[in-house]
Amino acid sequence: MINLPYQKYQQTQLQTAPPAQLLLMLYDGAIRFVRIGISGIEEQDYEKANTYLCKAQAVIHELIAALNYDYPIAKTLHRVYEYMVYQLIQANMKKSTVPAKEILSHLQELREAWDTASKSLNNAEQNNE
Structure with a gap:
């Protein structure tokens, strides 16, 4: 049960948003989580880094699940997303911001394109109406 008004608003927004808006929301979440994960590494707060890099991976897995394989670009995006997950795992294991920053850049570019x-x-x- 959702008690807080903001949580109710968020749930309503998710349930009523068109697919393109949902996709952008996923990208926004992944970007936010990667940024927080990077700051965790920089602050040497490895629990924070792990938590947020894992959240970013989960969002990317949602992007993979949302792919429509009726379109040829889906296979390419799937490979890109898998690469992103791999790099986030590397960033988390090695406590290195370099792979995470690369993925942040890719996520921002893809979000802008979408x-x-x-x-x-x-x-x-x-115009057609």
Whole structure:
């Protein structure tokens, strides 16, 4: 049972968001978790780093689960996502920010690309109405 108003708002937002918005929300979460994981490594707070790098991995696994293999790009994205998970594991094991920062950059680029594609699709749909 959800008691806090903000939690109710978040749940409603998730349940009513269009698929493109949900995808962007996943990217936002992964980006946030990687950033916190990097700060954990930098602060030598390895419990924090582990927690948040693992959360980022879980979000990337959700991105993998959301792939639609009817489109050829899905196979490529699957490989990219698997690489991201591998690099986050390496960052966590070696307590190195280098692989995590690389993945942060990739996540930001992909998020921007999906945002642009979503806006283009929305504009095209509006022009057809």
